Amino acid sequence: MQVAQLIAAHAVAEVLAGHNLTVSMPKALRKVRSATPQQQAAAQDYSYLTLRFYAEAAAYLAALTPKPVTDVRVQALLLVGLSQLLHGGDDDFTVVNQAVEAAGKTGQRWAKGLVNAVLRNFLRQRAALQANMSKSEVVQWNYPQWWIDLLKQQYPDDWQAMLAVGNTHPPMTLRVNLRKTSAEAYLQALRDAGIAAHHLGGTAIQLQQPLPVYQLPGFEQGWCSVQDAGAQWAAPLLDLEPGMRVLDACSAPGGKTCHILESCEVELLSLDAEATRLQRVNENLQRLDLQATVVTGDAAQSGWFDGKLFDRILADVPCSASGIVRRHVDMKWLRRPQDLTTFAQTQQQILSNLWHMLAKGGKLLYVTCSVFQQENEMQIQQFLTSHADATRLPVVFDTALLPCERMVSGQLLPTPAHDGLFYALLQKQ
Numbered sequence: 001m002q003v004a005q006l007i008a009a010h011a012v013a014e015v016l017a018g019h020n021l022t023v024s025m026p027k028a029l030r031k032v033r034s035a036t037p038q039q040q041a042a043a044q045d046y047s048y049l050t051l052r053f054y055a056e057a058a059a060y061l062a063a064l065t066p067k068p069v070t071d072v073r074v075q076a077l078l079l080v081g082l083s084q085l086l087h088g089g090d091d092d093f094t095v096v097n098q099a100v101e102a103a104g105k106t107g108q109r110w111a112k113g114l115v116n117a118v119l120r121n122f123l124r125q126r127a128a129l130q131a132n133m134s135k136s137e138v139v140q141w142n143y144p145q146w147w148i149d150l151l152k153q154q155y156p157d158d159w160q161a162m163l164a165v166g167n168t169h170p171p172m173t174l175r176v177n178l179r180k181t182s183a184e185a186y187l188q189a190l191r192d193a194g195i196a197a198h199h200l201g202g203t204a205i206q207l208q209q210p211l212p213v214y215q216l217p218g219f220e221q222g223w224c225s226v227q228d229a230g231a232q233w234a235a236p237l238l239d240l241e242p243g244m245r246v247l248d249a250c251s252a253p254g255g256k257t258c259h260i261l262e263s264c265e266v267e268l269l270s271l272d273a274e275a276t277r278l279q280r281v282n283e284n285l286q287r288l289d290l291q292a293t294v295v296t297g298d299a300a301q302s303g304w305f306d307g308k309l310f311d312r313i314l315a316d317v318p319c320s321a322s323g324i325v326r327r328h329v330d331m332k333w334l335r336r337p338q339d340l341t342t343f344a345q346t347q348q349q350i351l352s353n354l355w356h357m358l359a360k361g362g363k364l365l366y367v368t369c370s371v372f373q374q375e376n377e378m379q380i381q382q383f384l385t386s387h388a389d390a391t392r393l394p395v396v397f398d399t400a401l402l403p404c405e406r407m408v409s410g411q412l413l414p415t416p417a418h419d420g421l422f423y424a425l426l427q428k429q
């Protein structure tokens, strides 16, 4: 798997240079076009592993190299190898041998010798290195200090569990399309296909192991979609009735748009600022055999609005993604504390603009996949002080329908069963 390590090193180096993994991974894969699907999948796994445990791997690398490694690709390859030795399931010597082979392909003659020496020294000195390893919280938890401090302050009872769950493999959860099948029938179809899964409740089924979607029974026929259980709360909370005019204001790739349409016969406008991301909405609508009006537009502006008020608005606003960090491991290292202020401003602009488009008596559901209160509770408090015609309704999660293991006033805390999302329901007087 030296090819996989090499691709992972390309991707990790790009992230450490400030680029998103969603852009860096395809770019890294294009550099090694001969990689098999298995090597590509392994490269993805190694990149995630390295970014999940980056602070720890970087601390070991610093302890093992008297001078910093200046070549970014060789440095990234060492981080990949160390992460595999620390937290991967592969045999130690296979990891080292493959990393040495991969180093030979970096174009640096000295790289093979250095990678060999560093990784073998790690294996030899592991116990002593571990004993002397930094006890800093950054190394212990593998998050930046500002992130740890903010969670400590905002969740004094839960911060450790939240950090720990963010470092685990995310579950793969499906939403069964009740227009085509039932949860019981789909569970049986999975069993018949030899796929282990269990019913979380309502439309949510969790797989024991993640799988490529083409292996899922009836995926192309629209029997199911991939959607975290926490995200499956949006459609039920909207309290939909047939014939309602509904806006999904930040809709791409269309998970919640499609869930709304699977749940109820409504007239839906699916808006997003990014035209390329809206292609995914169209693909999902087509696969699931659903209809919506899909429009490119800025939810913080009104140019796209035809003046007909909406009965329901879903505002699944752009955010830090801190509640889904186990799915977007690069975010821990790419986000900066000041980003929260920028997101909060955009979120407030979107919320205020959409409020004018809501009919009297109508409901707006504000959603983020963040756990930071600047984007969540504080945002809603600020909105309520400046909008006297807004009433906050309680967010009631019906746990007979779906799991909601830890919830604090609309804030779903991330758990093994679901991601961390925030929900606030506002009604116009």
Ligand SMILES: C[S@@+](CC[C@H](N)C(=O)[O-])C[C@H]1O[C@@H](n2cnc3c(N)ncnc32)[C@H](O)[C@@H]1O
Pocket (backbone or CB within 6 Å): 249, 250, 251, 252, 253, 254, 255, 256, 257, 271, 272, 273, 274, 277, 297, 298, 299, 300, 316, 317, 318, 319, 350, 369
């Ligand atoms: C959290 S994602 C939405 C996920 C989607 N609701 C789903 O369930 O699949 C946020 C989306 O907001 C879009 N976005 C960001 N700024 C926007 C704006 N000003 N107006 C409309 N959409 C925006 C992004 O392109 C992104 O697709």
